Amino acid sequence: MESSERASNLSDLGALLKSLSNKPAVSVRYGRFPGGGTSGPGPAPLADQVHDLVAELHPLWKRYVSSRSEHPSAPQIEALLEPLSADAAVDLMTKLASDNLVWSGSKLMDREIARDTVTRIVKWLGPGATWWTNRQGNSWDPVTAYTFDGVVAGSDGEYFAVLIQVGED
Structure with a gap:
């Protein structure tokens, strides 16, 4: 898909993620990286x-965080x-959504609706997209100050998609 065509179809990516x-x-974020240019290599722009x-x-979950707890910084x-x-x-984002x-x-x-939707998101970003997670084996390294969180983020260097699930028990 041409870049200009993709820019006009960004609402399609948004609708998929919002679903x-x-x-x-479960919350999502998507868009074009600030400045409209391409992001550099590695996960730094996605971490931001x-x-x-x-x-x-944070406003939805702040009651669960002690006043001493802070969320990790973007570099962390x-x-x-x-x-x-x-x-x-696809597998991990499907799990987090369902x-x-x-x-x-x-x-x-x-689960099947989630898988179909996630497959379409991955296809939208294309075969050159890179994908990242905070999952290490069978555990999750926290990207929040909450008890549970899991994230999958992907980018083609120009556009990005992020899905995160957070929770407290």
């Missing part, structure tokens, strides 16, 4: 977007992010 949102547990999304979520989030293949991004991290067995949305 996965289930606030306050994750950090900004966490800041947006960057250090936590691990690369994913596009297929692994399965509750806090209450095992509790569903947030239909």
Whole structure:
């Protein structure tokens, strides 16, 4: 897809991501990187977007955070992010959109609908997109000050998509 065509279809990416949102547990962020240019290599520009999304979520979740707890900074989030293949991004983002991290067995949305939507998001960003997560093996490195969080973020260097699930028990 040409860049100008993609810019006009950014609302399509937004609609796909918003359909996965289930606030306050699952939130999304998408767009074109500031300045309209391309981002540099690595997860730093995505870490900035994750950090900004966490800041947006804070009013919804602040009652669960002690006054001494702070969310990680964007550079700290960057250090936590691990690369994913596009297929692994589909699997993990589907899990975060459909399965509750806090209450095992509790569903947030239909898994097949989530998978179809996530597949379309990955396709929208294209085969050159890079994907990142805070998952390390079977555990999650926290990108928030909350008890549970999981994030998948992807970018083609110009556009980005972020999905995060947060929770408290």
